[in-house]
Amino acid sequence: MKILVAVKQVAALDEDFEMRDDGRDVEPDFLLRDLNEWDDFSLEEAVKIKEAPPAPAPAPAPVEVVVVSVGADEVDESLRKCLAKGADRALRVWDAAIEGSDSIAIARVLAAVAKREAPDMLFAGVQSSDQSFASTGIATAAFLGWPHAAVVSNLSYAPGAKSAVFRRELEGGLLHEVEIQCPAVLTIQLGINTPRYASLRSIKQAAAKPIEVLSLADLGLGSADVGEAGSLSRVRRMYVPDKGRAQLIAGDVAQQAARLAEIIKEFKGAAA
Amino acid sequence: MSRTDAVTRILFESFSAAEVRLFYLLGYGAIAVFCYGVYVQIRKYRRGAALRLEGGVWARFGAMLRSVLSHRTIARRDAAAGGAHRLIFYGFVLLFAGTATITLEYDILEPLFGIRFWHGGFYLIFSLILDLAGVALIAGLLFMMYRRGWLRLPKLDYARPDRVPGDPDFDRPQYRREDWAFLWILLIIGATGFVLEGARLVWLQGRPEVWDTRWWSPIGALLAQGMRAMGLTEQGGAVLRHGLWWFHGLIALLLIALIPFTKVKHIFTAAASLMVRDPLAAQRLPRVPESQVEAGAAKITDFNWKQLLNLDACTKCGRCHEACPARAVGAPLSPRDVILSLREFAHATLESGVVPAAAELDIHGKGPGQVAMETLWSCRTCMACVEICPVAVEHVPIIVQMRRKLVEDGAMDPLLTKTLQTIHKTGNSFGESKRKRGAWSKALPFPVKDARKEPVDVLWFVGDYASFDPRNQKVSQVFASLLQEAGVDFGILYDGESNAGNDVRRVGEEGLYEVLATANVNAMSSASFKSVVTTDPHSFNTIRNEYPDFGGKFEIEHYTTLAKRLFTEGRLKVTNPLKYRVTFHDPCHLGRFNKGYDAPRDLLALLGCELVEMGRCKANSFCCGAGGGRIWVPDPVGAEKPAQNRMKEAASIAGLEVYVVSCPKDLTMFEDALKTTGNEGKFVVKELIELIREAVPARRTDEVAA
Numbered sequence: 001m002k003i004l005v006a007v008k009q010v011a012a013l014d015e016d017f018e019m020r021d022d023g024r025d026v027e028p029d030f031l032l033r034d035l036n037e038w039d040d041f042s043l044e045e046a047v048k049i050k051e052a053p054p055a056p057a058p059a060p061a062p063v064e065v066v067v068v069s070v071g072a073d074e075v076d077e078s079l080r081k082c083l084a085k086g087a088d089r090a091l092r093v094w095d096a097a098i099e100g101s102d103s104i105a106i107a108r109v110l111a112a113v114a115k116r117e118a119p120d121m122l123f124a125g126v127q128s129s130d131q132s133f134a135s136t137g138i139a140t141a142a143f144l145g146w147p148h149a150a151v152v153s154n155l156s157y158a159p160g161a162k163s164a165v166f167r168r169e170l171e172g173g174l175l176h177e178v179e180i181q182c183p184a185v186l187t188i189q190l191g192i193n194t195p196r197y198a199s200l201r202s203i204k205q206a207a208a209k210p211i212e213v214l215s216l217a218d219l220g221l222g223s224a225d226v227g228e229a230g231s232l233s234r235v236r237r238m239y240v241p242d243k244g245r246a247q248l249i250a251g252d253v254a255q256q257a258a259r260l261a262e263i264i265k266e267f268k269g270a271a272a
Numbered sequence: 273m274s275r276t277d278a279v280t281r282i283l284f285e286s287f288s289a290a291e292v293r294l295f296y297l298l299g300y301g302a303i304a305v306f307c308y309g310v311y312v313q314i315r316k317y318r319r320g321a322a323l324r325l326e327g328g329v330w331a332r333f334g335a336m337l338r339s340v341l342s343h344r345t346i347a348r349r350d351a352a353a354g355g356a357h358r359l360i361f362y363g364f365v366l367l368f369a370g371t372a373t374i375t376l377e378y379d380i381l382e383p384l385f386g387i388r389f390w391h392g393g394f395y396l397i398f399s400l401i402l403d404l405a406g407v408a409l410i411a412g413l414l415f416m417m418y419r420r421g422w423l424r425l426p427k428l429d430y431a432r433p434d435r436v437p438g439d440p441d442f443d444r445p446q447y448r449r450e451d452w453a454f455l456w457i458l459l460i461i462g463a464t465g466f467v468l469e470g471a472r473l474v475w476l477q478g479r480p481e482v483w484d485t486r487w488w489s490p491i492g493a494l495l496a497q498g499m500r501a502m503g504l505t506e507q508g509g510a511v512l513r514h515g516l517w518w519f520h521g522l523i524a525l526l527l528i529a530l531i532p533f534t535k536v537k538h539i540f541t542a543a544a545s546l547m548v549r550d551p552l553a554a555q556r557l558p559r560v561p562e563s564q565v566e567a568g569a570a571k572i573t574d575f576n577w578k579q580l581l582n583l584d585a586c587t588k589c590g591r592c593h594e595a596c597p598a599r600a601v602g603a604p605l606s607p608r609d610v611i612l613s614l615r616e617f618a619h620a621t622l623e624s625g626v627v628p629a630a631a632e633l634d635i636h637g638k639g640p641g642q643v644a645m646e647t648l649w650s651c652r653t654c655m656a657c658v659e660i661c662p663v664a665v666e667h668v669p670i671i672v673q674m675r676r677k678l679v680e681d682g683a684m685d686p687l688l689t690k691t692l693q694t695i696h697k698t699g700n701s702f703g704e705s706k707r708k709r710g711a712w713s714k715a716l717p718f719p720v721k722d723a724r725k726e727p728v729d730v731l732w733f734v735g736d737y738a739s740f741d742p743r744n745q746k747v748s749q750v751f752a753s754l755l756q757e758a759g760v761d762f763g764i765l766y767d768g769e770s771n772a773g774n775d776v777r778r779v780g781e782e783g784l785y786e787v788l789a790t791a792n793v794n795a796m797s798s799a800s801f802k803s804v805v806t807t808d809p810h811s812f813n814t815i816r817n818e819y820p821d822f823g824g825k826f827e828i829e830h831y832t833t834l835a836k837r838l839f840t841e842g843r844l845k846v847t848n849p850l851k852y853r854v855t856f857h858d859p860c861h862l863g864r865f866n867k868g869y870d871a872p873r874d875l876l877a878l879l880g881c882e883l884v885e886m887g888r889c890k891a892n893s894f895c896c897g898a899g900g901g902r903i904w905v906p907d908p909v910g911a912e913k914p915a916q917n918r919m920k921e922a923a924s925i926a927g928l929e930v931y932v933v934s935c936p937k938d939l940t941m942f943e944d945a946l947k948t949t950g951n952e953g954k955f956v957v958k959e960l961i962e963l964i965r966e967a968v969p970a971r972r973t974d975e976v977a978a
């Protein structure tokens with residue numbers, strides 16, 4: 001019995017950042033890296049299933065939680081956090097050719113990992129906090145041809161069961177309760193649980209657990225499957241838009257009010 | 273037999289040989305029970321974790337003896353209890369020594385070597401002293417009974433803030449019964465001793481060597497006169513003496529046998545606890561050895577033997593209970609009850625022949641003897657409990673070690689989790705970019721040196737609050753200007769500095785503390801400076817007391833001592849004396865933790881302020897509630913906050929103008945409490961640095977651009 005959890009190390013902007021020379025991303029020095037917030041929840045969900053008291057006979061096999069991430073070696077730090085929080089094993093896929101992949105190409109890699117690992121469930125976060133495509137998980141399901149569901153906010157799943165029941169929140173306060181056949185891909189929403197804290201000691205101790213690094217070849221993929229060649233989209237540029245306008249209106253109250261009315265009319269005119 | 277030989281203590285006279293044998297048998301029995309009890313207790317302590325004590329045994333013994341003989345720790349903040357205990361203690365010790373010397377002569381020296389000293393003048397003087405000791409003992413006991421029975425001191429109320437009425441261990445009536453039984457047994461032993469003495473005199477009134485020297489036992493003699501007046505004859509005296517002798521003897525033997533099993537054992541455990549006291553118990557928390565898998569205390573046996581001994585030393589005096597700021601505002605924590613719970617737990621699990629399985633040793637939870645996480649998280653590690661405990665119980669390391677386990681399990685407030693993650697990520701609790709750490713200094717008209725790039729005399733360790741909190745940044749800017757004007761060559765570490773870790777460690781996140789301490793020690797070690805100064809007492813404490821364990825031995829002072837020196841050296845001059853009526857709040861980490869009581873007060877005097885102390889000041893200062901990481905966790909809504917409790921205390925000072933603090937967190941906590949207690953407009957909260965600025969106006973008004 002195995003749950004595969006796909007995680008991502010996301011980047012957040014530091015103060016006074018600068019853009020990369022090619023203008024398609026931020027200079028890496030100005031990025032603070034951390035595990036994607038959504039992935040904290042999907043990992044917790046998997047670990048909770050692992051830790052739940054075992055159902056009565058027939059004695060189910062122990063649950064193994066495996067985390068996987070696509071990225072260079074700085075990602076190990078986030079993987080170690082996952083190991084500290086209760087994942088049993090960590091996999092990291094990397095090859096220089098993966099650079100420049102979009103979410104579809106990453107999904108292709110993850111699908112190859114899923115085929116290799118053959119889990120009973122694959123969890124991913126709904127989206128990543130830096131790119132917010134919200135497509136990697138579902139695209140992975142498409143490559144695998146597995147049943148899938150997005151934005152899961154409640155899950156009941158007994159390890160080893162043939163199906164799982166989950167709930168999703170819909171517009172207007174509706175809840176959607178769905179049964180899904182396993183193996184399936186679920187993208188997990190924030191708030192589904194309370195992710196645990198990984199103490200620094202546990203992270204340090206997790207350094208003893210191995211992180212297996214896989215190459216494209218290990219997964220039966222070639223460089224044409226990833227990178228810009230394997231992607232359906234390409235970043236043209238990344239930039240800070242021009243600042244919105246702000247002006248100080250001078251004069252006494254009557255003058256200020258008159259000017260304000262003028263501005264409002266201008267905007268209304270523009271909208272009409 | 274000469275005349276002086278005849279003047280001696282009458283022991284077994286008139287007893288049959290069988291009776292004497294029976295008494296010896298019972299005596300040995302009592303001693304055997306006592307020894308067995310001691311063995312069980314020591315075995316219990318040895319089931320705790322190992323600990324090596326620093327320092328020589330004799331120095332420790334000497335320190336213990338000084339505390340015990342002077343009763344210094346017992347008399348603090350409760351002179352009456354101290355006085356009464358002194359009477360009981362000295363009375364008991366003398367009476368015990370008297371009895372012991374009789375045994376020494378009668379059972380050892382005389383039969384073996386033929387030495388006798390228990391007669392003549394020596395006996396008479398001793399009998400006088402013992403009579404006085406008996407009076408002292410009884411007087412002390414009567415006062416203690418009055419205190420327990422009539423004074424109804426809240427600190428002697430065993431009702432627990434961490435349990436509700438109806439819980440089996442809510443107010444523990446068995447403790448009350450034990451207290452009274454102890455007092456009564458001692459009183460009965462003392463009183464029967466006197467009646468026995470009187471009866472013996474009546475019985476032996478025909479013997480001049482007894483009767484003529486009777487006034488050397490004045491109480492006994494008085495009682496004898498009384499008994500005779502009531503018609504007691506010599507024969508009657510003999511019978512009474514015989515019966516009472518047995519009664520008195522049996523109770524005394526019973527007491528001896530019971531020592532290791534009852535509160536009487538504090539005679540030994542309190543003394544031992546004082547002997548193993550760590551003067552830096554709260555200031556320097558224990559490291560977690562690399563080899564230890566589990567951080568913190570999960571099982572009772574994770575405490576070391578000294579801590580298990582601490583548990584048994586507690587005399588339930590309630591002083592820590594009274595001093596605790598968390599308890600004062602109704603939080604579910606009393607340091608006394610943490611100790612007593614764990615003691616009960618150790619008693620239930622570690623006193624039998626075999627140690628139960630690990631699952632039964634779990635001290636976390638809500639069951640009897642267990643400590644709930646709400647209790648542990650209520651602690652502000654303010655050290656008020658450790659500081660006042662008369663028997664050197666060290667609560668803070670016990671609480672923090674238990675929290676370490678909670679942190680490992682992630683059993684904490686989600687906001688605290690977030691803060692710890694933030695500190696790990698950014699090195700500060702504000703979640704600001706590392707790069708912005710020194711940004712407050714940009715508002716100054718002069719550059720602040722980067723101590724990483726050039727040598728300085730004084731390295732200023734700024735700390736999180738003084739670096740990032742907007743209100744405290746203003747104070748930092750003022751302090752920088754003062755240093756500059758006084759010609760101090762100083763610099764800061766800019767983004768080389770991280771959160772000092774004092775509070776992270778007290779939360780119980782030891783791994784993160786190690787990361788922070790190591791980072792700071794490395795950053796500081798690669799800078800060149802003569803000494804360190806900080807405006808933050810929390811950073812001050814950990815750098816001073818804890819960084820040495822991480823290889824960082826720096827000379828550090830709090831700004832109050834540096835500022836005072838700048839005044840005495842004439843580098844700062846008061847040109848605008850302040851006439852404010854002020855009160856001063858001792859920050860826990862400056863005052864109690866590091867005994868920095870004087871410098872701030874001297875400064876206030878230098879500035880011309882009139883200082884009116886609050887009732888709770890110096891060692892008894894009342895925590896603002898921010899310690900132990902509690903600044904990151906909001907207090908329960910509706911309930912009073914410690915800072916509000918403190919504000920009310922300050923507000924009762926007539927004509928108060930300024931409530932002076934000398935800690936960034938205090939400024940934040942008390943400015944808030946000033947508003948929420950409705951005292952805004954009546955007086956103001958100010959950082960001492962700001963008062964200095966007022967009294968020492970900037971040389972050019974445009975110098976501080978802030």
Ligand code: SF4
Pocket residue numbers: 592595596597598599605606607650651652653654655656657658667668
């Ligand atoms: S350290 Fe302070 S808050 Fe904590 S138990 Fe002791 S007195 Fe109470």
Ligand code: SF4
Pocket residue numbers: 585586587588589590591592593607608611657660661662663664665
């Ligand atoms: S721990 Fe110390 S201060 Fe607290 S009740 Fe026990 S003896 Fe008194």
